Amino acid sequence: MSNARDQQLASTFVTLADTLVADFDVLDFLGLLTERTVELLEVDAAGVILSDQRGGWRPAAGSSERAELVEVFAAQTAQGPCLDCVRTGAPVASADLIADTERWPQFAPAAVAAGFQAACAVPMRLRDDVIGALTLLNVHATAIGETSITVGQALADVATIGILQQRAVHQDQIVSEQLQAALHHRTVIEQAKGVLAESGDLDMHQAYLALRAYARAHRRRLSDVACDVAAATLDPGVLLNDPATTPRP
Numbered sequence: 001m002s003n004a005r006d007q008q009l010a011s012t013f014v015t016l017a018d019t020l021v022a023d024f025d026v027l028d029f030l031g032l033l034t035e036r037t038v039e040l041l042e043v044d045a046a047g048v049i050l051s052d053q054r055g056g057w058r059p060a061a062g063s064s065e066r067a068e069l070v071e072v073f074a075a076q077t078a079q080g081p082c083l084d085c086v087r088t089g090a091p092v093a094s095a096d097l098i099a100d101t102e103r104w105p106q107f108a109p110a111a112v113a114a115g116f117q118a119a120c121a122v123p124m125r126l127r128d129d130v131i132g133a134l135t136l137l138n139v140h141a142t143a144i145g146e147t148s149i150t151v152g153q154a155l156a157d158v159a160t161i162g163i164l165q166q167r168a169v170h171q172d173q174i175v176s177e178q179l180q181a182a183l184h185h186r187t188v189i190e191q192a193k194g195v196l197a198e199s200g201d202l203d204m205h206q207a208y209l210a211l212r213a214y215a216r217a218h219r220r221r222l223s224d225v226a227c228d229v230a231a232a233t234l235d236p237g238v239l240l241n242d243p244a245t246t247p248r249p
Contacts, residue, residue, distance in 0.1 A: 038063045046152075047135045050131060051132055060186060065204045067135075069114050073107055117142075132160075189223065193207040
């Protein structure tokens, strides 16, 4: 890596570490993770899938709406690199999803239809505890490089520590409850994004950025602001016209 890239990587780890406070917002943290992954690595998009602690897997974050859609396909079909990754606890890659249709007969065509032709998933794990996967995506049939996979794994490791080191995380029941809460809040955030998208004539990712900007500017949790928008206790016009949020249609 170049010196500039090394500095950017170091800065990313510092930024991620700064979020590891007692009440940090898991979904905001994972959104930041996917965005920084795309900035740092030679990939076009990134997404995260998490265990729902009941034997299933659910999308938790994405650098774009299309990346999130790929994770939805994986969860729905129980196929793809990220599902194989969480089952094995090891990175799983495909340099050409079109050629891997037989390998993942439902997932591969859906991912290609979403605009991606190559993928690699690295596990979010601490020792033998796999709680999810970080998926790296390319729009062309270009293999994810070894350096990108190595750095992606390091970022996934930081994210895993961030989740598992919340208050009282040594208790499995509390970890499960925290992950369940995060996945519930994800649904509320999607609802709030829809409200903002319709109100401000934005796409869903622009709506998410506006929601997050407002939450950060007002020192509130992303999930709490989303609840207010979804419950109509925070007028979308107030949020979208706030100086901190300047989305562009």
